[in-house]
Amino acid sequence: MKLRARLALTLGLATISLLxxxxxxxxRWHSRLRVDALxxxxxxxxxxGGRERCEAAPExxxxxxxxxxxxxxxxxxxxxxxxxxxxxxxxxxxxPNPDNPAFPxxxxxxxxxGKDVASHRSPDERRTQVAVRMPWDEGPxxxxxxxxxxxxxxxxxxxxxPAFLVALVVILxxxxxxxxxxxRVRQLTESVRKIGSAxxxxxxxxxxxxxxxxxxxxxxxxxxxxxxxxxxxxREAALRNYIANTTHDVMLPLSVLQGHLVALQQxxxxxEILDARAxxxxxxESQYLGxxxxxxxxxxxxxxxxxxxxxDAIDLNRLVERVIxxxxxxxxxxxxxxxxxxxxxxxxxxxxxxxxxxALGNIVQNAVRYNRAEGHVAVLLDGSxxxxxxxxxxxxxxxxESDRDRVLEPSFRxxxxxxxxxxxxxxxxxxxxxxxxxxxxxxxxxDTEGGGLTVELRFAPRDT
Amino acid sequence: xxNRILLVEDDVALGQQVVDTLSxxxxxxxxxxxxxxxxxxxxxxxxxxVLDLMLPxxxxxxxxxxxxxxxxxxxxxxxxxxxxxxxxxxxxxxADDYVTKPFFPEELLARIQACLRRPNLxxxxxxxxxTIQVDLERREVTTTDGTLSLTPVEFEILALLARRKGxxxxxxxxxxxxxxxxxxxxxxxxxxxxxxxxSKLGNDxxxxxxxxxxxxxxxxxx
Numbered sequence: 014m015k016l017r018a019r020l021a022l023t024l025g026l027a028t029i030s031l032l033x034x035x036x037x038x039x040x041r042w043h044s045r046l047r048v049d050a051l052x053x054x055x056x057x058x059x060x061x062g063g064r065e066r067c068e069a070a071p072e073x074x075x076x077x078x079x080x081x082x083x084x085x086x087x088x089x090x091x092x093x094x095x096x097x098x099x100x101x102x103x104x105x106x107x108x109p110n111p112d113n114p115a116f117p118x119x120x121x122x123x124x125x126x127g128k129d130v131a132s133h134r135s136p137d138e139r140r141t142q143v144a145v146r147m148p149w150d151e152g153p154x155x156x157x158x159x160x161x162x163x164x165x166x167x168x169x170x171x172x173x174x175p176a177f178l179v180a181l182v183v184i185l186x187x188x189x190x191x192x193x194x195x196x197r198v199r200q201l202t203e204s205v206r207k208i209g210s211a212x213x214x215x216x217x218x219x220x221x222x223x224x225x226x227x228x229x230x231x232x233x234x235x236x237x238x239x240x241x242x243x244x245x246x247x248r249e250a251a252l253r254n255y256i257a258n259t260t261h262d263v264m265l266p267l268s269v270l271q272g273h274l275v276a277l278q279q280x281x282x283x284x285e286i287l288d289a290r291a292x293x294x295x296x297x298e299s300q301y302l303g304x305x306x307x308x309x310x311x312x313x314x315x316x317x318x319x320x321x322x323x324x325d326a327i328d329l330n331r332l333v334e335r336v337i338x339x340x341x342x343x344x345x346x347x348x349x350x351x352x353x354x355x356x357x358x359x360x361x362x363x364x365x366x367x368x369x370x371x372a373l374g375n376i377v378q379n380a381v382r383y384n385r386a387e388g389h390v391a392v393l394l395d396g397s398x399x400x401x402x403x404x405x406x407x408x409x410x411x412x413x414e415s416d417r418d419r420v421l422e423p424s425f426r427x428x429x430x431x432x433x434x435x436x437x438x439x440x441x442x443x444x445x446x447x448x449x450x451x452x453x454x455x456x457x458x459x460d461t462e463g464g465g466l467t468v469e470l471r472f473a474p475r476d477t
Numbered sequence: 478x479x480n481r482i483l484l485v486e487d488d489v490a491l492g493q494q495v496v497d498t499l500s501x502x503x504x505x506x507x508x509x510x511x512x513x514x515x516x517x518x519x520x521x522x523x524x525x526x527v528l529d530l531m532l533p534x535x536x537x538x539x540x541x542x543x544x545x546x547x548x549x550x551x552x553x554x555x556x557x558x559x560x561x562x563x564x565x566x567x568x569x570x571x572a573d574d575y576v577t578k579p580f581f582p583e584e585l586l587a588r589i590q591a592c593l594r595r596p597n598l599x600x601x602x603x604x605x606x607x608t609i610q611v612d613l614e615r616r617e618v619t620t621t622d623g624t625l626s627l628t629p630v631e632f633e634i635l636a637l638l639a640r641r642k643g644x645x646x647x648x649x650x651x652x653x654x655x656x657x658x659x660x661x662x663x664x665x666x667x668x669x670x671x672x673x674x675x676s677k678l679g680n681d682x683x684x685x686x687x688x689x690x691x692x693x694x695x696x697x698x699x
Contacts, residue, residue: 354647
């Protein structure tokens with residue numbers, strides 16, 4: 014059902030119900046007034062000579078009764094009555110007047126129960142009978158019966174018709190008044206329907222009522238949906254870009270690895286007896302490949318600015334040991350001494366375990382990967398939970414001072430960082446730098462005494 | 478106790494590789510390929526449990542929880558997922574360590590050996606490192622040449638190195654532990670003490686190694 018019809022019908026039904034209720038209440042009130050007035054009229058009539066006349070000739074009193082209207086009486090029941098009849102009875106409810114009707118038993122019952130005034134309405138509600146016990150208890154006129162028509166029953170046309178007329182007017186007014194509201198709702202519906210289509214426009218509803226508020230809410234939702242869609246599209250583009258970059262980055266070491274393996278195969282086919290060291294480049298490349306994937310994963314997380322997803326207490330001694338164990342096989346094959354020193358009491362630090370391990374792994378990997386055969390790499394963890402320093406010292410080629418700031422820039426957007434530092438060295442240090450910054454750590458590069466690079470990762474809250 | 482190691486790993490190629498590595502290293506690996514089969518085993522029958530997380534049947538983490546209810550056996554998680562939440566959850570549930578795939582066989586062995594070493598890290602009153610014995614209570618050092626006559630500083634240096642046998646100890650840590658700050662507590666003084674200590678150790682001096690970039694280490698020797 015449409016809004017306008019529903020509104021009109023609801024108002025109409027509510028009006029009818031209200032008016033019928035009022036009609037019923039009014040009818041009850043009139044009925045009560047009629048009883049009071051009839052009782053008063055009976056007493057007044059007997060007091061004003063009626064008793065004497067009745068007792069003088071009870072078999073004839075009150076004589077022929079035509080139309081008789083009661084005039085206004087003083088007292089609370091100022092009411093004009095239609096036709097009524099009066100009959101007198103003795104206290105035993107018998108009448109010497111043979112024309113009088115038999116005393117209604119329901120009224121007799123009420124009077125016998127001790128009431129002075131008894132009333133009754135006929136089942137069809139068209140006639141009211143009132144019996145009044147007079148102040149005297151003897152004689153043939155001690156009880157007076159009054160009979161009158163009306164009042165009209167509450168469900169009669171007289172009561173209901175005005176109600177229906179009023180309801181009709183209300184319905185018409187509602188239909189007319191709802192017009193502008195319905196028009197605005199339709200406009201709003203049209204605007205909402207256009208969301209997502211080419212004809213989309215901002216939702217505007219004039220006014221300050223609930224419909225305008227609804228329009229504002231729709232507009233806010235529309236803007237939120239737009240922002241979310243834009244963010245999704247951006248993420249999708251970033252994901253596509255990430256996959257493309259990853260594929261490119263992975264293909265490079267994979268090609269190198271394949272090249273190594275093919276060369277080995279050719280040398281074996283050529284009858285050459287290979288030294289175990291011949292396979293080191295392949296192993297190194299495969300390790301680099303794994304590390305690269307972890308780095309790309311970390312870069313994607315950092316680039317998406319996810320922040321530190323996990324803030325857990327990390328045993329740094331164990332973390333450093335794990336990183337060293339991870340790089341020891343390659344170091345051993347390259348005859349590089351990879352040494353480690355951790356304090357006796359384990360240092361605890363709160364941060365992202367994976368990112369920290371990745372960052373330190375990158376620093377150690379660079380120190381091992383770019384070092385010469387029979388070189389040295391030493392990793393020292395020193396300090397306590399409150400302040401600690403992790404130092405990675407190597408005697409490799411080092412990084413020129415002019416390049417140091419650049420390799421530590423915490424940025425790896427697009428392929429710039431990768432192409433700038435072939436073979437991922439830059440990416441690894443960028444990640445280390447970014448992770449350090451997010452953990453409130455200071456990452457510094459310096460020369461090793463006698464040549465090489467020293468990378469220091471320092472946690473000293475009082476410095477910051 | 479035997480050298481049995483329980484390996485729960487569903488990947489056949491990787492599982493076989495790990496089994497070969499462990500066998501070559503002198504361990505007795507027992508390889509189970511799904512979580513449900515591993516549920517019925519008693520972890521206390523093994524020295525170390527190497528547990529993959531993504532398993533058919535019972536998930537690795539549930540298995541770890543189950544094992545931890547009844548056993549303190551060292552558990553090493555083998556995870557293909559570079560996911561911090563998983564690692565942290567594993568460590569919180571009582572795993573001793575984890576190794577992320579891909580890994581070198583030596584890396585896994587090193588972590589297993591670290592797991593086995595851990596309970597013995599706390600020093601006793603008598604430390605034995607190769608042929609060198611350090612009696613902390615009597616403050617005596619015995620080598621193949623008999624009991625040595627050491628100065629208090631030399632004894633402190635050797636005691637600290639022996640307590641952390643096999644691990645490199647920084648020069649600063651040795652200076653802090655053995656030298657008197659009121660006197661000449663410098664790295665150079667330390668090197669002099671080490672030099673004297675080496676000469677006193679005689680044939681066993683090779684066990685006292687210089688570690689590049691760090692300091693010194695007392696190793697078991699060859």
